[in-house]
Amino acid sequence: MSTDQLQAYAARYGEAAIPAGAGSGPWNPVIAGLLAHRSVRAYRPDPLPAGTLDMLVATAQSAATSSNMQSWSVVAVTDAATKAAMADVAGGQRHIEQCPLFLVFLADLSRHERLAAEEGAALEGLPFLETFLVAALDAGLAAQNAVVAAESIGLSTVYIGALRNNVERVAELLNLPPGAAGVFGLCVGYADEARSAEVKPRLPQPAVLHRERYDAAGEPVHRAAYDQALASFSARHEMSAYRWTDRALSRWGRIASLHGRDGLKQALRRLGFPLR
Numbered sequence: 001m002s003t004d005q006l007q008a009y010a011a012r013y014g015e016a017a018i019p020a021g022a023g024s025g026p027w028n029p030v031i032a033g034l035l036a037h038r039s040v041r042a043y044r045p046d047p048l049p050a051g052t053l054d055m056l057v058a059t060a061q062s063a064a065t066s067s068n069m070q071s072w073s074v075v076a077v078t079d080a081a082t083k084a085a086m087a088d089v090a091g092g093q094r095h096i097e098q099c100p101l102f103l104v105f106l107a108d109l110s111r112h113e114r115l116a117a118e119e120g121a122a123l124e125g126l127p128f129l130e131t132f133l134v135a136a137l138d139a140g141l142a143a144q145n146a147v148v149a150a151e152s153i154g155l156s157t158v159y160i161g162a163l164r165n166n167v168e169r170v171a172e173l174l175n176l177p178p179g180a181a182g183v184f185g186l187c188v189g190y191a192d193e194a195r196s197a198e199v200k201p202r203l204p205q206p207a208v209l210h211r212e213r214y215d216a217a218g219e220p221v222h223r224a225a226y227d228q229a230l231a232s233f234s235a236r237h238e239m240s241a242y243r244w245t246d247r248a249l250s251r252w253g254r255i256a257s258l259h260g261r262d263g264l265k266q267a268l269r270r271l272g273f274p275l276r
């Protein structure tokens, strides 16, 4: 294993949980870039290189898309007032205002609705939960391609799922037609290195990788190890040292911590997704 490879795996899992086969496995700059991912929540105001938006959208559109339906869109937001309003929707996440480019990824069935109207045809498959899921998955895959591309040229990003706190306000701010909804945002910009983030460790591989059959027998041990790793990570970052277990209990322990997203189904229905 090269030193770079070893360090990348150690950062991702902690020294004690480096997967046994990883060191002898394939390695190249793309894999190194993926393993080095970190979300960034502090940005410099510096503008992006010319052509960045076009490149990001091209990489996003290069992602696989279910049945080639391409049922997603993206709204590029640079206007300060709109970003401030988005930050308010997201519970005051000020990095949305700091970043020079804020991308809002949409599950977008409206294009197909227009297509059907123009063709005088009915699309009986549109109103189903399955079709919304297809659109939301497509948006996620597209965005992740853009994230990888952005990071490969030295930019940083952070997803903003908190836009779903109020999808109707987001639709209003972006003038979305019925059948389009913001499923998450993405801050893009240069990291403020004074407040730079470290690679955040993940669960040990055996907690997520099952061979042939699902087997959760070792889970308590893996979770305890990860609790320790994440507690030291958060302590290093001047956050109170919290266990991943506590984070999970607080994140999904109470409806209030969904910040309004418990009403998402009804809100999406009002935005034109029947979710049958």
Ligand SMILES: Cc1cc2nc3c(=O)[nH]c(=O)nc-3n(C[C@H](O)[C@H](O)[C@H](O)COP(=O)(O)O)c2cc1C
Residues within 6 Å of the ligand: 037, 038, 039, 040, 041, 090, 093, 158, 159, 160, 161, 162, 163, 184, 197, 199, 200
């Ligand atoms: C769909 C999605 C939504 C997210 N929403 C937010 C968000 O609203 N605010 C935020 O600060 N981070 C958000 N994140 C970032 C995660 O918190 C982050 O990816 C996770 O803690 C792991 O850290 P890392 O990306 O640095 O490895 C989101 C990530 C995803 C994939």
